[in-house]
Amino acid sequence: MNNAHTGHQVHLTSEQMKHYQEQGYIIFENLFSGEEMDRICGIIDGFDEASEKALRAKGKEFISRSGQINFTANLNFLSAELQQFIADQRFVDITTTILGPDIKLYWDQSVYKRPEASKDFPWHQDNGYVPTEPIHYVTCWLALEDATVDNGCIWVQPGTHLDGFVEHVKTDLGWVCYFGEDKGIPVELKKGSLVAFHSLLFHRSTPNLSKTHTRKGYVVQYSVDGSFNPNTGQLFKNGPLIAKDGKSAYEGFVTRENCS
Numbered sequence: 223m224n225n226a227h228t229g230h231q232v233h234l235t236s237e238q239m240k241h242y243q244e245q246g247y248i249i250f251e252n253l254f255s256g257e258e259m260d261r262i263c264g265i266i267d268g269f270d271e272a273s274e275k276a277l278r279a280k281g282k283e284f285i286s287r288s289g290q291i292n293f294t295a296n297l298n299f300l301s302a303e304l305q306q307f308i309a310d311q312r313f314v315d316i317t318t319t320i321l322g323p324d325i326k327l328y329w330d331q332s333v334y335k336r337p338e339a340s341k342d343f344p345w346h347q348d349n350g351y352v353p354t355e356p357i358h359y360v361t362c363w364l365a366l367e368d369a370t371v372d373n374g375c376i377w378v379q380p381g382t383h384l385d386g387f388v389e390h391v392k393t394d395l396g397w398v399c400y401f402g403e404d405k406g407i408p409v410e411l412k413k414g415s416l417v418a419f420h421s422l423l424f425h426r427s428t429p430n431l432s433k434t435h436t437r438k439g440y441v442v443q444y445s446v447d448g449s450f451n452p453n454t455g456q457l458f459k460n461g462p463l464i465a466k467d468g469k470s471a472y473e474g475f476v477t478r479e480n481c482s
């Protein structure tokens with residue numbers, strides 16, 4: 223889907239908002255330039271490499287499996303440049319239009335799927351991992367390199383966010399909310415393109431069959447300010463405030479220790 227974005231601003235059309243409300247996602251093509259992606263990917267590659275190295279000794283940790291799929295979380299606290307990036311005006315525009323005027327980073331992680339990745343990352347809703355209040359937040363899956371059916375892109379089941387929260391079953395590969403036959407539809411993304419989806423939308427990713435290329439994604443999730451875990455009552459403190467009253471509110475590097 224094409225969207226109007228000029229310079230560093232994004233205007234979401236009524237057609238895009240209708241698609242989000244009814245189908246649960248919007249694709250933003252070429253939101254970031256190749257140069258921007260090379261810079262961001264260069265930073266994230268280093269973090270992935272370090273965490274993959276640590277993972278190798280253990281083989282597996284939670285949903286990461288060495289040599290196959292590696293999740294590296296909370297990267298914004300590790301790099302001022304990356305934190306500045308997740309507060310970019312384009313993210314402000316997308317998230318304030320969808321969620322409202324006051325927005326915080328909820329979570330960020332890279333997901334690198336290596337050519338040996340032979341298994342699905344199974345169907346789930348992002349809310350299946352950690353409960354949030356309010357339940358709705360936005361996941362931005364950003365393609366650091368081209369994401370294709372061949373190399374294990376994201377697949378979605380359009381409209382499933384409208385069914386509300388579904389119980390998840392814990393498996394060796396991750397939490398699963400759907401074991402049926404519906405294959406969903408693939409979301410292929412060119413480097414620098416992004417899919418923004420509702421946290422309740424069923425999604426998965428398929429094996430990397432490319433034999434040669436690591437599929438590289440950066441998952442950046444945003445919630446309304448004040449979002450908390452209803453089981454513990456704790457506010458999420460995984461990154462900075464990025465918007466207040468609908469405008470950019472990022473004021474410089476926030477560490478894990480001084481994040482409020």
Ligand SMILES: O=C(O)CCC(=O)C(=O)O
Binds near residue numbers: 333374426
């Ligand atoms: O990037 C992937 O392969 C899966 C990522 C995903 O579904 C998630 O982070 O919720």
